[in-house]
Amino acid sequence: MFDALSEKLELAWKKLRGQDKITETNIQEALREVRRALLDADVNLQVVKRFIEEVREAALGSEVIMGVNPDQQFIKIVHDELVKVMGDANVPIAQASTPPTIILMAGLQGSGKTTTCAKLALYLRKQGKKPLMVAGDIYRPAAIDQLKTLGQQIQIPVFDLGKTDPVEIARQGVEAARQQGCDYVILDTAGRLQIDLEMMAELERVKATVQPHEILLVVDAMIGQEAANLTQAFHERLGITGAILTKLDGDTRGGAALSIRQVSGQPIKFIGVGEKVEALDPFYPDRMASRILGMGDILSLVEKA
Amino acid sequence: GKTRLNLINQLKALVGRGPIDQDAIEEIEMVLLQADVGIDATERIIQALQKRMREEVLPPEEAVKYLKQQMRQMLTIGDPTFAPQRDRLNVWLIVGVNGAGKTTTIGKIAHVAQGSGYKCLIAAADTFRAAAVEQLKVWGERAGVEVIANPGQNTDPAAVVFDAVMAAQARGTELLLVDTAGRLQNKKNLMEELAKIRRIIDKKAPEATVEALLVLDATQGQNGLRQAQVFAEAAKLSGVILTKLDSTAKGGIALAITQQMHLPIRFIGAGEGLEDLRPFSSYEFVEALLSEY
Numbered sequence A: 001m002f003d004a005l006s007e008k009l010e011l012a013w014k015k016l017r018g019q020d021k022i023t024e025t026n027i028q029e030a031l032r033e034v035r036r037a038l039l040d041a042d043v044n045l046q047v048v049k050r051f052i053e054e055v056r057e058a059a060l061g062s063e064v065i066m067g068v069n070p071d072q073q074f075i076k077i078v079h080d081e082l083v084k085v086m087g088d089a090n091v092p093i094a095q096a097s098t099p100p101t102i103i104l105m106a107g108l109q110g111s112g113k114t115t116t117c118a119k120l121a122l123y124l125r126k127q128g129k130k131p132l133m134v135a136g137d138i139y140r141p142a143a144i145d146q147l148k149t150l151g152q153q154i155q156i157p158v159f160d161l162g163k164t165d166p167v168e169i170a171r172q173g174v175e176a177a178r179q180q181g182c183d184y185v186i187l188d189t190a191g192r193l194q195i196d197l198e199m200m201a202e203l204e205r206v207k208a209t210v211q212p213h214e215i216l217l218v219v220d221a222m223i224g225q226e227a228a229n230l231t232q233a234f235h236e237r238l239g240i241t242g243a244i245l246t247k248l249d250g251d252t253r254g255g256a257a258l259s260i261r262q263v264s265g266q267p268i269k270f271i272g273v274g275e276k277v278e279a280l281d282p283f284y285p286d287r288m289a290s291r292i293l294g295m296g297d298i299l300s301l302v303e304k305a
Numbered sequence B: 001g002k003t004r005l006n007l008i009n010q011l012k013a014l015v016g017r018g019p020i021d022q023d024a025i026e027e028i029e030m031v032l033l034q035a036d037v038g039i040d041a042t043e044r045i046i047q048a049l050q051k052r053m054r055e056e057v058l059p060p061e062e063a064v065k066y067l068k069q070q071m072r073q074m075l076t077i078g079d080p081t082f083a084p085q086r087d088r089l090n091v092w093l094i095v096g097v098n099g100a101g102k103t104t105t106i107g108k109i110a111h112v113a114q115g116s117g118y119k120c121l122i123a124a125a126d127t128f129r130a131a132a133v134e135q136l137k138v139w140g141e142r143a144g145v146e147v148i149a150n151p152g153q154n155t156d157p158a159a160v161v162f163d164a165v166m167a168a169q170a171r172g173t174e175l176l177l178v179d180t181a182g183r184l185q186n187k188k189n190l191m192e193e194l195a196k197i198r199r200i201i202d203k204k205a206p207e208a209t210v211e212a213l214l215v216l217d218a219t220q221g222q223n224g225l226r227q228a229q230v231f232a233e234a235a236k237l238s239g240v241i242l243t244k245l246d247s248t249a250k251g252g253i254a255l256a257i258t259q260q261m262h263l264p265i266r267f268i269g270a271g272e273g274l275e276d277l278r279p280f281s282s283y284e285f286v287e288a289l290l291s292e293y
């Protein structure tokens, strides 16, 4: 799946082969290949620059492990740095001390918010929770229908007020969840560009009104350099608490994962891996690092050494 | 972040009035990479520029002028005018990955075509996504164009296309727009389903002018090229529509696609409204790509 990327890294590592020490000069070429590979994987250019510096420092400061070649050691350093940037472990979804836990979904048009609302609701119910979904997108044609249809599919209720003020819909939706004794309330919102100030202000009002415990940025895993701008703007305005990366069932390398985490400091909590409502998995940084680098096998080799 | 500057000023800050140097080249490279042009296409553009620099010294204005020329050339494929042919059936098959903007774009095209006096019809061949037909019907109403749909859920999309082609032929329709479900290009069965739709159109409407247009979201990164490659095979693509150019993304992957696939870009989408469709202009696209960053 990640042929081009692993080939490139392979190439970089080959250049270290046969040498018994990582040095400033022999690492140069390898770092260039890593940079190339990460850019090819859509990691943001600025993020790549920072990352390469971290890898350089880590590599030069590393002790030589007996029995491990420098090339293998280098792979492990790159991988470990990637995991470090993306967070060391899976971070679970918030749980409020007094229910309902309020989750606000936000993101660009078509990123997968509405679908992910239903996936998350189903996921929570499988954990024995009682979720409610709220139809807060009054702009996209048939957005309310879409969420209701998904709700019917999974037998989870959807609160809607038709096309009225999204802030009011959110307020009443949370109130309804409280009255119905729900554990979670998931607010769907319309897709918006971060430069659409009016639409961003609307989200801020929703936030101020319902004070969500979790604000999740939903990002299409195929996104390019824009991931960093997008994350920065949404984070500055809303203070996101995490992200969900969708459409990872495709063949994209998903370098956005690195950018999102690096820019916001917030964890990616779930990944979307299909169009069906069951297709949601927790996010594991180490698996994502391996995916970006396409190097599962080599790693286990180094681990054994 | 970094202060936003126009490329020429940025280069002048580096080299003054003198010829551009390696630092200036790196600056240009950075702009292209940040616009999602991708490493390969970026290197090709830079190499051409360097070749030119060896022939003659280039001050910033000249370098940027040459750069823009190069890029416009990469984006110009075939006849730039693009419209359905009058008095005969045109079938435009609209395809792409999930959420790219297919359904919305069909609404916009229908609106323009209807306004230009074409007899139009829309086929709702996304029978999979929740409320996809309802969404398309809203767009049909906005444009004043009828939508042919199958009332059942999860029906065969090829059957809908078949019905729509029959209806179009019976009514003397000039433009039949076919909406399809979003699909990721690595899903073999879904791509095969698309190939089947294309075969039905070719077989049932041999008299028609068929266009298969890939809807590409401008915020997409390097995967966009892969999308174009695989969709080209399944749907026999004849062009690309670039959506969401009202975002801050530059859609640079389009350069790689036109260069490697020789597919023209036909329209751009720049908003969620009925009027937000424009013919593609390589001039505007390149200016926007290099404008500020």
Ligand SMILES: Nc1nc2c(ncn2[C@@H]2O[C@H](COP(=O)(O)OP(=O)(O)OP(=O)(O)O)[C@@H](O)[C@H]2O)c(=O)[nH]1
Pocket: A107, A108, A109, A110, A111, A112, A113, A114, A115, A116, A137, A140, A143, A189, A190, A191, A192, A246, A247, A248, A249, A250, A271, A272, A273, A274, A275, A279, B098, B099, B129, B182, B184
């Ligand atoms: N293959 C795949 N498709 C997905 C995934 N998540 C969402 N989709 C699809 O992506 C498209 C857009 O999803 P939506 O849930 O409508 O996206 P949205 O963010 O709500 O869109 P707007 O409300 O228009 O901004 C649909 O075709 C979904 O089926 C995923 O993880 N994998």
Ligand SMILES: Nc1nc2c(ncn2[C@@H]2O[C@H](COP(=O)(O)OP(=O)(O)OP(=O)(O)O)[C@@H](O)[C@H]2O)c(=O)[nH]1
Pocket: A109, A110, A140, A191, A193, B096, B097, B098, B099, B100, B101, B102, B103, B104, B105, B126, B129, B132, B180, B181, B182, B183, B215, B243, B244, B245, B246, B247, B268, B269, B270, B271, B272, B276
């Ligand atoms: N800002 C902006 N949004 C757009 C544009 N084109 C489409 N959208 C939005 O993108 C989202 C997805 O658009 P759709 O037309 O549903 O996309 P699709 O490709 O049909 O999606 P699926 O059928 O689920 O695969 C919607 O919220 C649209 O309003 C555009 O040019 N600019």
Ligand SMILES: [Mg+2]
Pocket: A113, A114, A115, A137, A140, A143, A188, A189, A190, A191
């Ligand atoms: Mg939605």
Ligand SMILES: [Mg+2]
Pocket: B102, B103, B104, B126, B132, B179, B180, B181, B182
């Ligand atoms: Mg659609």
